[in-house]
Amino acid sequence: MSRSLRILHVSEAFGGGIVGVVAPLAERLADAGHSVAVAYGVRPETPADVRNEVSPDVEVFPLPWVKRSIREQLRAAKALRRLAAEWDPDVVHLHSSFAGVVGSMALSRRYTLVYSPHGYSFTRSSDPALRRFVYLLAERYVARRVDVVAAVSESEARLAREEAKAPAVEVVPNGIPELDPGATPEPLERPFARVAGMGRADHQRQPDAAGRILSSVSDVADVEWIGGGTPSDDGIRVLASHGIKATGWLQKDEARERLANATAYLHWTAWDGRALSVLEAMAHDVVVVASDIEANREILSPLQICSSEEEAAQLLRAVLTDEAVRDRLLADQRERREEFSAMEMAAEWEVVYKRVAARADRGVIFVAEARADVSSAP
Numbered sequence: 314m315s316r317s318l319r320i321l322h323v324s325e326a327f328g329g330g331i332v333g334v335v336a337p338l339a340e341r342l343a344d345a346g347h348s349v350a351v352a353y354g355v356r357p358e359t360p361a362d363v364r365n366e367v368s369p370d371v372e373v374f375p376l377p378w379v380k381r382s383i384r385e386q387l388r389a390a391k392a393l394r395r396l397a398a399e400w401d402p403d404v405v406h407l408h409s410s411f412a413g414v415v416g417s418m419a420l421s422r423r424y425t426l427v428y429s430p431h432g433y434s435f436t437r438s439s440d441p442a443l444r445r446f447v448y449l450l451a452e453r454y455v456a457r458r459v460d461v462v463a464a465v466s467e468s469e470a471r472l473a474r475e476e477a478k479a480p481a482v483e484v485v486p487n488g489i490p491e492l493d494p495g496a497t498p499e500p501l502e503r504p505f506a507r508v509a510g511m512g513r514a515d516h517q518r519q520p521d522a523a524g525r526i527l528s529s530v531s532d533v534a535d536v537e538w539i540g541g542g543t544p545s546d547d548g549i550r551v552l553a554s555h556g557i558k559a560t561g562w563l564q565k566d567e568a569r570e571r572l573a574n575a576t577a578y579l580h581w582t583a584w585d586g587r588a589l590s591v592l593e594a595m596a597h598d599v600v601v602v603a604s605d606i607e608a609n610r611e612i613l614s615p616l617q618i619c620s621s622e623e624e625a626a627q628l629l630r631a632v633l634t635d636e637a638v639r640d641r642l643l644a645d646q647r648e649r650r651e652e653f654s655a656m657e658m659a660a661e662w663e664v665v666y667k668r669v670a671a672r673a674d675r676g677v678i679f680v681a682e683a684r685a686d687v688s689s690a691p
Contacts, residue, residue, distance in 0.1 A: 318666055319348045321402035323393065325378055325411035327353035327363055331431065332565070333589040334465075334658075335408060336367045337490050341659035343370040352396055354378025354389060354411075374400075381411065390419035397424055404666045407459070410434045414451055417458035425669050426459040432586035433472050439516030439583070452477040460669045463662075465587040468607035483665050487587040488658030491596035492650055500598040501573055506534035506633045509575040509599075511568070511590045513540055514548025514559065516583065519604075522622050523581040524555030529626040531556065534633050539563065539571050573597035576639075577632045581625065582606065595650040600632045600642050612653075614645040 320342055324331050335351060343349045350372035353363060363373050374396055378389035397405065397420055406427045407416040413428045420426060435448040456462055456479035463483045464470035473479040491498060508530055514520045520538075527536040538559040542549040549559050560571065572578060578594040578601050585608040592612070594601050603609040605620040619625035631638045 317346045317348065318403045318670055319401060320350075320666060321397065321400060321405045322349070322351045322408060323353075323405060323412045323416050324351070324408040325354045325389075325415070326409075327351065327366070330589045331408055332366055333489065334431070334487055337488075337655040338659050338662060339371045340368045341655060342663060343368065345659070345663060347663075348372075350374060350400060350402075352376055352393060372400075378415075386411070386415050390415045394419045394423075403670045406463075406662075406666075407455075410448070410451065410455075413455040413459070417455045421458040425672075427461055427463050427665065427669060428455055428459040429463050429465060430469060430473070430586065431465060432584065433469065433477070435476065436472065436584040437516065449476060456480070460672070461665065463665055466608050466611050468611060469586050471607075485658060485661045485665060486653060487589060487592065488653045488655045489589060489592045489596060490655045492592065492654040493656045494654065497596055497650075498573070503574065503576055507575045508534045508536045508577045508579060508629060508633070509539050509572055510537075510552075510557070510579045510581070511539040511572060514538060514542045514552055516548075517585075518548070519581050519583050520548035520551040521555075523579060524552045524557050526579055526581060526622050526625045526629065527557050528555040530629045530633060533630065534576065537571075539568050569593060572599060575599050577602060577629055579625065579629065580604065580609065582609070585609065587612070592650065592653050595646045595653075598643055598646070600639055601646070602628050602632065612649065614642065614649070616645070617642060 322335050322339055324335060339349045339351055351367065352374045354376050367373065376389050376392045379385060393416060402424060404425045404427060405416060405420055407413045408429050409431045417426060433452060435445045435452060437445065456473065456477040461481040461483050462473040462479040463485055464473050465485065465487045467484060470482050470484045473482045490496060508527060510523050510527060512518050530536065536557055538552050538557050541559060541562040552559055572593055578599045580588060580591050580601055580603040582604055585606060587608060591601050601613055601617055602625050603613055603618055605618050610618055619628055632642065
């Protein structure tokens with residue numbers, strides 16, 4: 314039997330999709346006999362009670378990581394270095410860009426580091442070219458200082474190799490508990506047609522285009538946006554200009570329930586890693602209509618990928634009004650969703666952690682043996 318590991322997850326903002334990935338991953342690794350902890354920054358999007366987000370078997374450690382100023386990043390790096398020295402992990406898994414930069418700066422060459430971008434920042438087409446270039450340089454810095462870049466999709470892995478120049482890349486697709494064997498929920502009764510958009514109404518989710526698409530089917534379905542905006546984005550106002558009402562930020566369970574009650578889900582992103590909202594919609598038999606980007610093509614049928622607003626509007630209308638179209642897409646989703654369980658995700662991560670930890674162990678043994686050879690030389 315292989316030895317158990319001490320695994321420390323690090324997230325600057327333990328909120329949104331990061332919670333949906335890290336919480337079930339940490340819990341399943343703890344169930345497998347590993348010691349697992351989560352270190353997180355206390356950001357506005359961080360849940361008020363992180364302790365309730367994961368099982369008691371997983372330790373949680375807040376870090377002084379409130380703002381994104383240079384001073385705050387340095388404070389977080391110092392606190393993370395101190396925590397790692399006390400907790401003594403075999404593997405540290407850094408989640409998203411800020412954790413990648415701070416974690417690799419603080420811990421590189423002291424600990425075995427795994428880094429998951431969860432969507433590369435330099436792919437944000439809404440940002441100026443110079444800013445994206447700075448993001449790219451930062452990602453190349455991180456890629457050189459970690460032991461492996463672990464992407465959540467093949468498209469993210471390609472970017473890691475070709476753009477970030479990562480020397481070592483692994484791929485572990487995201488999974489969710491609802492798609493674990495025997496856990497898939499029964500489809501809900503839907504007395505009337507509903508279409509939802511979901512998430513932070515920022516440039517990634519293209520609220521202007523999404524608003525036009527959703528409003529185009531408002532004559533045959535109720536339409537809404539599940540989520541809110543940010544102080545720096547006017548996405549909620551843009552959606553409202555198309556007659557689309559946003560719910561504002563909801564508790565996780567309420568947001569998932571509203572998605573589960575929808576007939577169709579519009580996922581109109583300009584860039585992505587591996588969206589949990591798409592997997593959640595698939596788990597609840599909500600038909601997904603998505604933008605034509607590589608990450609979406611990896612999950613969904615080509616029939617659900619649309620290259621224009623007009624095509625998306627037509628497909629949504631067909632899903633809402635034609636039972637045969639809806640049933641055909643649902644059958645395809647049910648077949649595809651089986652590979653995206655949280656159990657499968659955790660099992661694949663466990664293999665990655667053991668492999669990189671074993672490489673680190675061999676390195677320590679090699680150095681110790683080399684020193685012994687030198688000390689015993691005549």
